[in-house]
Amino acid sequence: MRRIEVGGASPYVAQVGPGLLSRLTVSETPVALIHPADLPAVWVERAQASLRPLLTVEVPARDECKTLEVFADVLSQLARAGLPRSGAVVGLGGGAATDLAGFVAASYLRGVAFYTAPTTLLGMVDAAVGGKTGVNLPEGKNLVGAFWPPRAVWCDTDALTTLPEAVFREGAAEAFKHGLIADPSLLERVASPEFRPGGALLEDTLADAIAVKAGVVTRDLTEQGERAYLNFGHTLAHALEAVTHQAIPHGEAVAYGMHYAARLSHALGGADLTRHTRAFLRWQRPQPLPPLTFGDVAPFIARDKKADSAGVRFVLLRNLAQPYLARVPEDVLRREFAGWQADLGDLWPG
Structure with missing residues (x-):
């Protein structure tokens, strides 16, 4: 234990x-x-x-x-x-x-x-x-x-x-997110065949993923700073949940949202981490999304809890374990949304 x-x-x-x-x-x-x-x-x-x-x-x-x-x-x-x-x-x-x-x-x-x-x-x-x-x-x-x-x-x-x-794989999204923002060793372990109920990697991988969040909330309980990094991928994820009336499970929405956030991170000069988020999507196999436009999700993105009087802030990554908060211009949000949709079409053609 x-x-x-x-x-x-x-x-x-x-x-x-x-x-x-x-x-x-x-x-x-x-x-x-x-x-x-x-x-x-x-x-x-x-x-x-x-x-x-x-x-x-x-x-x-x-x-x-x-x-x-x-x-x-x-x-x-x-x-x-x-x-x-x-x-x-x-x-x-x-x-x-x-x-x-x-x-x-x-x-x-x-x-x-x-x-x-x-x-x-x-x-x-x-x-x-x-x-x-x-x-x-x-x-x-x-x-x-x-x-x-x-x-x-x-x-x-x-x-x-x-x-x-499918529900276990859904839940793995948050553990994978902790790998992206803080502990890259989690990335391979989460997708391992031994990360499963009864598997040899389950208890330690789960505990290490929880430890990432424990450390963050110990330092910042009420999300005045660092705790916001735990929302990597969640800005689009919450919008997808809202626009589909919760038809998309949270962990699957987060997987989709992490790939979008990885694209935004790269667009603003960060490392290209989309190979990691693509690989996770292939492993998780989330349900397909309904046809959506940027206009469908934009109102929900605008109400994200990380928004302030100056606009919406996204959690982005300069590299693995290097998160930061940034405002993203709307033209970049729209362009990368189109690219994100194209990526999903490549993952699940037809």
């Missing part, structure tokens, strides 16, 4: 290894357990046996749970059950469910203890560490939320054994 220390004002530990759901412990009582409807019953039952929750709340799967309506309903269920301020909320499931659970914990009675047990690769690498919680609006992703760090993170690698292969 690996332990990753997450520092800052409210330090905690992320544990990575098998069998963790069978031995969950929290300091607070009672507990409310929140999980998505599509989570295999075996993982819910193991968490319930460990935690003996006051109530278990089932929410819609994936981003269907990240709405203000679901958020309000969960809060009402906690209030009706009488969860006190001395209690805790535990989020179990993928990144969407744990994002929602964390926002519930941050808001209920002005804040109760929060713990998270991600059961997807995407949830473990991305959503579990860092304290970002929240829900979506029709106008864009994650526009409502709070910074609310968990007290502990439990990444039970056994839970990955029930993931469909």
